[in-house]
Amino acid sequence: MRAKPIAALIALLMLAMPALAWGNEGHRVVALIAAGRLTPAAKAQVADLLDTPDAAAAMENVASWADDIRYGRPETAPWHFVDIEIATNGYNAAADCANGDCVVAQIHKDIAILKDKSLAKPVRAEALKFLIHFAGDIAQPLHCADNHDRGGNQVIVYAAGKRTNLHAIWDTAVVNALGSDAGQVAAQLSPRITPAEAAQWSASTPEQWAGESFVIAKQQIYTEFPGSGATPAPIVLPPDYPARMAPIAAAQLAKAGVRLAAVLNETLK
Numbered sequence: 001m002r003a004k005p006i007a008a009l010i011a012l013l014m015l016a017m018p019a020l021a022w023g024n025e026g027h028r029v030v031a032l033i034a035a036g037r038l039t040p041a042a043k044a045q046v047a048d049l050l051d052t053p054d055a056a057a058a059m060e061n062v063a064s065w066a067d068d069i070r071y072g073r074p075e076t077a078p079w080h081f082v083d084i085e086i087a088t089n090g091y092n093a094a095a096d097c098a099n100g101d102c103v104v105a106q107i108h109k110d111i112a113i114l115k116d117k118s119l120a121k122p123v124r125a126e127a128l129k130f131l132i133h134f135a136g137d138i139a140q141p142l143h144c145a146d147n148h149d150r151g152g153n154q155v156i157v158y159a160a161g162k163r164t165n166l167h168a169i170w171d172t173a174v175v176n177a178l179g180s181d182a183g184q185v186a187a188q189l190s191p192r193i194t195p196a197e198a199a200q201w202s203a204s205t206p207e208q209w210a211g212e213s214f215v216i217a218k219q220q221i222y223t224e225f226p227g228s229g230a231t232p233a234p235i236v237l238p239p240d241y242p243a244r245m246a247p248i249a250a251a252q253l254a255k256a257g258v259r260l261a262a263v264l265n266e267t268l269k
Contacts, residue, residue, distance in 0.1 A: 026175045026253055027063035028182035030136040033190050033257025034264065035059045037198075042261075042268040049125040059132055060182065066133035079106040079130070080137045082210055083146035086218045090211045091144075103138045107131065107206040115267045132260065139256035141248070142167045144210045145217030147228045152221075154230035159237045166225065169237065170245070175253075177246035189254045201255045202262035209259060216248060 035056035038046065043055045050058035070077055082102035084091050091097075097105050113119060113127035137143045142152040149155050152166035159169055179185045225235065238244075 024064050025180075025182045025185070026140075026171075026249070027067075027133060027136040028060045029175075029178075029186045029189070029253045030139070030256040030260060031059040031063040031132050032056060032183060032186035033193075033254060034132070034135070034260035036186070036190055037258065037261035037265075039265045039269065042265045045268040046128065046264065049121065049128050051125075062129045063132055063136070065129045076130075079103055079134065081143040081151060082138075083151065084144055084210070084214045086145055086147050086214075086222055090214055091207055093207075103134050103143065104206045104210050107134050107138065110134065111263060111267055131263070135256050135260035135263070136253070138206065138209045139213060139252040140170060141213045141217035141221055141252070142170050144213035145222070147222050147225075149229055155225055156231045156234040157237050158234050159241070160239070163234060166221075169242070170221075170249075173242040174245045174249045177242040178250055178253075185253075186257070189250060190257075193254050193258060197254075198258050201258045204259070209255075212255075213252070216252070220248060221245075 035043070035046075038055065046059065047053055047055040050062065052058040066076065066080070070080070078101040080103055082091065082096050082104050084096050088095075091104065093104070096102060100106075100109070110127040110131040114124050114131060116124070145151060147155075150167075152170065153168075155166035157164060157166055157169060159173060179188070
């Protein structure tokens with residue numbers, strides 16, 4: 001039986017609802033999808049670096065580590081995103097990643113560290129943990145776009161009777177609409193990734209990952225929120241907004257998992 005493309009999940013996702021967030025749940029989904037696609041060699045090295053016999057569980061457990069340590073290590077904060085102005089045509093390293101301080105450059109740096117076996121194990125293990133996390137961050141559209149609003153953080157909205165912001169909606173509610181359990185969501189998404197999709201997604205660079213996320217934000221997210229900058233008054237989101245956007249999140253999480261696995265398989269071969 002042939003695997004159905006990830007797009008075939010759209011109808012199914014509309015039936016889902018529940019809890020958690022891209023900040024936690026979404027990152028776990030990415031880690032689990034990636035873990036299921038590791039070669040034996042990569043899986044063994046991941047397990048060794050994370051000091052566990054179970055690479056998949058370890059990857060899931062450290063998926064949000066980079067968020068957990070961010071406030072104690074403020075220099076890492078810019079590594080989680082890249083602000084590409086939606087008025088532009090896409091990622092430009094000189095304009096969008098000054099001094100290499102953005103998620104695109106940091107992914108490249110972490111790959112280089114992980115690949116260098118002359119470095120101390122704790123140094124390479126930290127790069128691995130960052131890489132697991134940043135593969136998810138770069139797939140979140142509002143981590144790769146800006147409309148003079150800090151990636152949607154200053155677009156204030158009301159959703160389900162609560163005041164929040166557009167960025168948080170994409171970090172939480174949109175992912176919540178996929179389901180409340182990361183393992184179940186990953187198990188639902190993984191079989192529907194076709195070999196053709198996996199090959200296409202794997203044959204791309206972090207610059208292209210950011211570019212794809214930017215286009216989604218520009219063409220499918222910001223088009224529903226006219227103007228730019230902080231909102232003068234909160235916007236009331238339609239109740240169905242998370243469910244409508246959930247298929248986009250599903251595709252982005254699947255891409256991130258496939259790409260993370262491809263990078264680890266190549267780097268740790």
